Amino acid sequence: MGSFINASIGKKFLVSISGLFLISFLAVHLTVNLFLLAGQESYNLVAHFMATDRVISFLEPMLAVGFLLHIAYSVILTISNQKARPQKFAEVDTSRSSSWPSQNMFVLGGLILAFLVLHLSNFWYVMQFGEMDYIMYDGIAVKDAYTLVTGKFVIWYHVLAYVAGAVFLGFHLLHGFQSSFLTLGLYNKKWRRRLEIIGILYTIFIAAGFSLIPLYFLIGHYAG
Numbered sequence: 001m002g003s004f005i006n007a008s009i010g011k012k013f014l015v016s017i018s019g020l021f022l023i024s025f026l027a028v029h030l031t032v033n034l035f036l037l038a039g040q041e042s043y044n045l046v047a048h049f050m051a052t053d054r055v056i057s058f059l060e061p062m063l064a065v066g067f068l069l070h071i072a073y074s075v076i077l078t079i080s081n082q083k084a085r086p087q088k089f090a091e092v093d094t095s096r097s098s099s100w101p102s103q104n105m106f107v108l109g110g111l112i113l114a115f116l117v118l119h120l121s122n123f124w125y126v127m128q129f130g131e132m133d134y135i136m137y138d139g140i141a142v143k144d145a146y147t148l149v150t151g152k153f154v155i156w157y158h159v160l161a162y163v164a165g166a167v168f169l170g171f172h173l174l175h176g177f178q179s180s181f182l183t184l185g186l187y188n189k190k191w192r193r194r195l196e197i198i199g200i201l202y203t204i205f206i207a208a209g210f211s212l213i214p215l216y217f218l219i220g221h222y223a224g
Contacts, residue, residue, distance in 0.1 A: 009183075011077045016180040018070035023177065023202070025063055026169075030209045037216060040146040045137060047145040051127070071113065078106045101175040108172040115165035122152055153217035162214045170207030177202060 032050060035043040050056050101108065126132065126148060133144040152158045177199035181191075 008077070008080060011073050011080070012183045014069055014073045015077060016183040018066045018073070019176050019180045021063075021066045022070060023173070023180075025066070026173075026206055027202075030206060033213055034209065036146065036149060036213055040135075040144075041137065043146045043149075044135060044142050044144060047127075048140075048142040051143070067116075071109070074106070074109055099175060101171045102179070105172065105175060108168050111168045112165065112172055115161065115168065118161060119165070122158070123149060150217050153214040154221040156218060159214040159218045163211045166207045166210035169210070170203050173203045173206060174199065 032046055035046045123145075127143060127145060132148060134141045135144050136142070153162075178195060181195050186195075
């Protein structure tokens with residue numbers, strides 16, 4: 001097992017598995033965030049459920065491990081590939097054989113990591129350790145996560161950062177979705193076109209969804 005993990009194919013396998021796990025998480029996370037559009041009570045109740053449900057609490061450490069594995073092995077794999085191909089990138093023309101996202105996955109990953117730090121400091125850290133107002137719903141005190149989130153989304157530079165993060169994530173997913181299935185041996189002739197279409201639709205859903213939410217509140221703030 002250790003020799004498999006240390007081999008290049010083992011590293012690619014871990015990057016792919018952790019990537020598919022994070023892809024699934026993104027769909028759930030966006031679905032929860034879309035409740036922002038339904039109003040304060042709806043989002044606060046959903047956020048309260050996500051914060052207190054035992055199953056979700058059990059899965060949170062797995063999510064953190066998934067992120068760490070994906071980041072760590074992506075970095076290791078990139079460094080290994082560069083050492084195996086010491087020639088300068090300028091000497092190799094890959095523009096005809098690969099897309100821009102596939103050539104810049106490491107850079108896109110770094111930009112997404114920077115955005116993730118911003119996102120966690122803006123919301124997760126405050127919700128976990130900061131002082132927040134509470135609202136009573138049917139006798140239950142619930143953190144007012146809606147006011148916290150929408151308060152950031154009426155500030156233009158926060159919205160710009162979130163839209164940029166969604167775009168970076170979209171480009172990363174555009175290649176990462178197909179690459180994960182390719183590594184796992186599922187990207188064959190029969191499924192290739194289907195997975196390409198599913199990957200494109202999924203990428204549009206994620207990037208457009210995460211962009212729509214902050215833009216909705218920013219436009220509403222200035223229009224109102």
